[in-house]
Amino acid sequence: MNIKIVDSWLREFLDTKTSVKDIATELSLTSVSVEKIEKVENDDIYDIEVTTNRPDLMSVIGIAREASAVLKNSRFNDLKIKSFPKSFNKFPIEIVNDPKLVNRICAVILEIEIGDSPKEISQRLEKSGIRSLNNLIDVTNYVMREVGHPTHVFDFDRLNTKKIIIRQAKKGEVISTLDGKTHVLLGGDIVADDGTGKIIDLLGVMGTANSVVTQNTKKIMFFIDNNNPVNIRNTSMSLGIRSEAAILNEKGVDPELSLKALLRGIELYEKIAKGKVISEILDIYPNKPKEKKIKVDHEKIKKVIGVELETKTSVEILNKLGFNAKASGSILEITVPPIRADVSIDEDIIEEVARIYGYHNLPSVVPTFLSNKVVGFADNFYFEKKAKNAFKYFGFTEVYTYSLISEELFDGPIDDAIKLKNPLSEDMAYLRNSLIPSLLNVVRDNKGLDELRVFELSNIYLKKQNDLPNEVQMLSGIYKKPHASFYEVKGFIEQVLLDLGIKNVDFKKSQKGGLGASIFIEKDYLGEIEVLDTNLVDFELNFETILKHASNKKTFKPFAKFPPIVEDISVISDSSTQDLINTIKNQDALITEVTLKDTYKDTRTFHIVYLDFEKNLTNQEVSKIREKVISVLKEKFKATIKE
């Protein structure tokens, strides 16, 4: 969350001669990041990013306190309330609180005169990024920015019932906020009910139109509510009202600030709106934070920071930050101020000391210890890289498509899909179970190109009962080209598998029907090649099956001492090439290699290599084997052999 802090305002609470630029640098390095310094007229404005754990820094006073701890020769001047107004009039409105919703309520009734704010106030607000409206509203914003607690003002005379019940909204209740918008509540919002069921405020988020001040307002109820952050966050996010009050309140504001904010507001109403207190001060405070004490061994602080540090230095740093720290021996005893709700354990204290000491003052030492895991060279990442590179050098371009898909892109019945509860859009509502539909999208997005080779290696997600989904890495691709051939795609896959050290790959007629192949490594199903069109062939391979069989094991086969005899044999048959090759090969151990050499019309020519590692083969031996091969082909496959 970002906040704009005006330099002149800051210096009301911070005594320092440090320049604006140096304040910004020091704050960035040790506390909160000053993202920008803007010069407006003769003032400077710090644009500061405050982390969500430090709502105490969302104010001029908060930043001033922090800066005083960081800057040398500086002093923090806390807000001094000059008077605590006394009135004996009983508070005229009955307020019924719900301590589960609101930690503290401080309120007072004032007579006022509505008008414009003096320049000093309105300009400071405008420079802080807050619109100046009129003196009544401006005070609420001025107090919020200065003290860090959101505040609200009601038109007292519009609170007809003189009763306020704090309750949770019911689902479907309708309100109009002061910006004129109508909202239907989802339930659970903190609202003020006037006793008749009518909602007269949406606490901590935004006032409602029916109770806010108008040009005719004569009396006001100045109202400080310290709310349960969870309810505020739900209301603010579900209604889309990101007011500064809501952003502060959802982080949790220190209830100790409520009264301070009220008193500061009274002071300002008296000063700029002719304000006159006409009621006692109401303070309903059911949830007072408990005081926290922490004991830390200074040895631990030094060890984690990584430098030798004197105990005295740590104590000084902590006290400047508003802690109450004392050292006895090496043990630090620390009392945490309520405003620092974020500090509760040793490590929080270590952080406070380390950051103010300065992270930039710490040395930089790469730890030399080794992990207890021993990982070999050829791990899964090695084979991934190898497979990706193979496709790269086959001319394929890698894509990363979204894992989240629309219903249309899901492959199969949508009931099998893993569905998101809160998708960002209908296009990204399901987790995919195949990469192919996404890759076809890529083809569509590049429809001007006649030739395209793309691939992706990513997870798919398969539903499992009562368990996390099965995440399976798939290697998929698309080959687009006029007259794209099944055999080209098969060739890519054969070569990749060969490069990954995988043998025993079988291509069978597709199990899924359609034109294409189902691929197996030994008994394991690897995936599919699908011919989608005359110009489009895709493939999808289970990469985990690949990893199971991939290997970079090497084995040397001795060179042949005797020359092989080679010959070709032409066959006409209805059987598959693989069956024919296997059959020929199985006829004799001396047949070491059989490949399809050529196909012409219905004739296939096979190239056969005969080799004996022990001795020179004779023509006689070979012709005996050949006769056996021919007779088996004729008998088993009804093949015609062309001599």
Next chain:
Amino acid sequence: MEEELIGIKNAALSFVLEAEDLKSLEETKLQFLGKSGKLTLALKEVTKLPAEKRPAFGVLANEVKQTIEEAIEDKIKSLSAVKKTTLLEKIDVTNPGVKPPLGHLHLVTQAIEEIQSIFEKIGFVRVRYPEVEWDWYAFEALNFPPNHPARDDWETFFVDEKPHPKYGPVLLTPQTSSGQIREMTTNKPPIKMLNIAKCYRRQSDISHVPMFHQFEGLAVNTDLSISNLKGVLDYFVKAYFGKERQSRIRPYHFEFTEPSFEVDVSCGACNGKGCKLCKEGWLEMGGAGMVHPNVLKNCEIDPSVYNGFAFGWGVERVLMMKDGIKLDDIRTIYSDRMEFLEQF
């Protein structure tokens, strides 16, 4: 007779010497060594010699024949060499080559390879853990309070599925930090882990995509310090961005680390002087911190014995911060147009 042979030899050699092409060389060969060539005819005269002179004549005749043949062979070689040069002159070396196919690896893959390689050199071991995860791993064990904004429907994607009785709702990991829990619940210190994975968040704008990648480092051992974390990130910044780039850590806030840091790298465009691309000379790289003791406890690692540090940065983020890449909208990285993909 000997004089005649010497004369034939000299004549033949001078013809060979003068020959300018293979054709005239062929003619010379015929003229001297052919069936009715001069040398062939001269050799037939041997019968006219007395018997005792014939052997010496034979030796000389063979020498002459060999000399002429060798001269012709040499000349053929040198003429062919000349011919090759003539051929070379016909090549236009500026014509395009016949190229083998060359595709492209995605920018994210290239960045991940580089990141992995850098961290491996200082002993981090890459791992991979689920992208779809239970709340316990992604939030609860990482010390997120029950009502933390990251746990609500606005920031994190939830799967429409019954919550696990022990581990809670199923969600898409919004950061790689769930890998810390996976690592520490299955492995014991000393740990030096690098987890690179896809992450998902409900955001889409110039600096956010609903799906992106993070790399997460985790070191757990006895006696680790903030200085050790600084050492690792300085090493990464110099190795990945270049020696001239600086890094710094600033206070920040995360639930699962304490202290927590934001890591900045000096702007490469202005060299840290400050420009419109950076914040006062610095670019935010991502978060880091010392592992929160509750996180160690949740993984049954004793925080009084061990401590650790962790960091998690966006792959796309560091990629976009690299000098000269000139990508200013993160969504471009996920463009599937070839016009984009083929640039890298």
